[in-house]
Amino acid sequence: MSMQTRAIHSIRRYAFHIALFCFLLGPVAALLLYAGSVRWFYPAILPNEWTPQPFLRQIGNPRTRDAIGASLTIAGITTVLALLIGLPAARTLGLRRFRGRQLVLLLLFLPNVVPPVATGMGLNILFLRLGWAGSYLGVILVHLIPVLPYTIFALLGVFARYDEGYEQQARTLGATWPTVFWRVVLPLAGPGIAVAALFAFLVSWSQYVLTLLIGGGRVITLPLLLFAAVAGGNPASIAVLALIFAAPPLLAIALAARALTDRERVVVQQY
Amino acid sequence: MRNPSLRIWLTLAPALLVTGVLFGASVFYAVAQSLGYLSIIGETRLSFAAYGNVINQATVAGRELWAALGFSLWVSGAATLLSATGALILAATLSGSATPPRRSTLLALNANLALPHLVWAIALLLLFSQSGLLARIAAALGLIDLPAEFPVLVRDRYGIGIIVHYVSKEIPFLALIVLAILRTQGNTYTAVAATLGAGPWVRLRRVTLPLVLPGLAAGALLVFAFIFSAYEVPALLGVSYPRALAVLALDYFLNPDLSRRAEGMAISLIMALVVVGVAGLGRVFGERE
């Protein structure tokens, strides 16, 4: 390969990657521009002044802070519950072949395809009667409907290539179950569990329709606030809230970077 | 714990109970309400009136139902096909070169996935609207004078904006699935084919596609179901008419005129039936292959 063709080749490679990055993350730049603007109208190509005002206003607003807290609490508790419930199920489904396994998988898969609009509407009245509507409890429970299946399917991949032999050896050597869990299961499946937890968190974090229908306007999470801001029409406020809403997922991805790129694994994730 | 079978069901019980009870109850209540069981307004007789109204176009909701169904099918179908094609080409390109895809590329794909749909839709709105950033750049370059001269890319009648949204969010999703399959089994085949003189297009069609098709199809099915059911993005990037099914259903469900609730519920169940039906068909075809 001559120097010239190699140069052309690498230029093409770079161009391709730059285009890809623009496609994947470029629109976020629009949010950054709007977040620091005030009264920025067509045809001005850049804001005539940059100001931290919209950002400070949102951070200083107790509503926004409450919504951040509500979102973190709900997504956090939902994740823990999904792991507690999902781990034993995923382990069994991953390691055992038994009659009815397909049926169980189907039942767990079904909430994934039924529209959240339908699920939320159905539970709206029931939760009101039970007094769960408008409470964290109700919202967390309803979040479990989409989160639990995702968690289980993500964990299935972990246990599909998990060797139970290590556990049996430890048991034969006299280790108790908690010891086996801490010393054998976690080291073997830990990274996979972490990624499953991450996606459980993201699925709950991004819920809008279910929170709206069950939260009854009293549980205000960030996506609800963001939707209200869109109706409010102030582009700077919208952009700031959108960035605040996007920050934890991006941070989580950065933290999980190693697990996501080193392992040959894709967690089937949608929300 | 002697009985292995009992242990299996004990470990599954919490998950099955949570999913079964919550999901089952929601289906039960949805069906009851769509049949007009609404004690708020003292209506406790069951009837298929709501279904009749929406299917026979007897009410405004009904007049919109078929348009909404067509719109939702078009948007989710087109977006799914484009995403699958784009993901296949992207993954083949990324894994085609001798070196494996860089970490930064994989990370960017994952970061795009992690961005909530709501955030992405807002960003596209600010970017693509007729007075958005791109329009301003076009105006600065002298390509357009008035915003109206800029092409309608979001909030358009044909759902282009919604399709653009989902294509740009689902390509990374499907591409990661394809990349994973290729990384575990694909590269050698492609390399062999290349040594035997197959061009990139032939390699894609004859080697890569058959290899990844089952995984890609399963992923595409999920994507279709997801787009078809989605509310937020069509609500933000759609037009007043035609609206997506989910938008129509929620609008009627939240209508202050309570007799509309049953119609909203009926629409959302029709929507659920379509998705479950498509997913079921997909499974049947998948197993036949």
Place this chain on the structure above:
Amino acid sequence: MPLPLRARIAALVLTLLIVLAACGAQPAATPAQSAATSDEAVPVTNALDLANWDSVVAAARGQTVNWYIWGGSESINRFVDDFYGVPLREQYGITLNRVPLADTVDAVNQVLSEKEAGVDPGAVDVIWINGENFLSLKQAEMLYPDWSRELPNAQYVDWDNPAIYLDFGEPVLGLESPWSSAQFQFIYDSARMEADELPRSYAELLEWAKANPGRFTYIAPGPGAFQGTRFVKGALFELSGGADQWLSFDQALWDEHAPQLWAYLNELKPYLWRAGETYPADENELHSLFANSEVDFSITQAIAGAGPLISEGLVPETARAFVFDDYMIGDFNYLAIAKNAPNKAAALVLANLILEPELQAAQILPENGFGLGYAIDVTRVTDAAQLAALNAAQAQLGAAATPAEDLAQSLVGDSAGEYQSLVEAGWRENVLIGE
């Protein structure tokens, strides 16, 4: 004693079904009871004696009032927190919990669902309300009755004015107390147009649109977008030659004039922004189109005109409000208290506080962020200082507001509530969807 596997699965499925059936059956049996309890067994709490206002104030101390209020405008949110939240806390020992809603319908649904579920006390104390939402709750008998005319500050309200005692044609009785007034107006940009180029009637608007295709649009009428409904109703008034005939509901009158209305709007449609294939969903989307020069007019309800929008940064500083010569619908908006409100005393104190002349003067000023008009009749205020504050505020509205005499000249009342859904559904069917 292992059962055969199939039997065990059957048992499991059966258990699931029983649980489901139990979940389903238990509430299914209750509606009759809950309806009975909420209608009879729960008496309206008459522990509060409105004639003895000090006892109400004393009962309210320490309560938290849950105010369900449309939260789409940040400036209104701030106004509420600063001008009502602070005095409630400092003067009355009441905590204001402002619950922001995307749409007031959400609060209505909350109360109706609570009625359905027999929840008392509920979650909602006060709702900012009018029109169809008021009608829904009134029909459901979920509003706390007989209080609004008994408030000490009700003396400032002109309860003989039909625009106040009728809410979209529906008698208010004692079910809600006015907060502010609003009137439909247009906004233009004085940097783009001269005042003498402005259309001054629906007929002139059609001519203007034909001469400037794509430069006008209005908000899609529908629940939560009453400004759009109001634009259409104004056209109906002009086409039918009068607003007063629409004050009471008359199906024959509607059937007679509706075709004219759809014909007018369909004639306008091809000259609208995006040729009428879509419409802005709410006021703010229209403001954004206007601010970015996509269209030349926006719509507002604020007595302060474009002022609040300018200070919020939504429209250019050169934006100005104007009205047609006639048929600009004005109305009052209200506070209502839910029948199952947990903190009725605090709710009453809030509704009374809002009518204080000083706060009424503050609410019309654009810099305070609310910008809607008075609910009280200025001539009923006798205190000289209060009167001066009210008049000064009116004089301060500035250039971005429509001149007061233009507003007064073009003012008409809204039509009977029944027309609301006829207009909204009919518009979707005949104009938006069309052929």
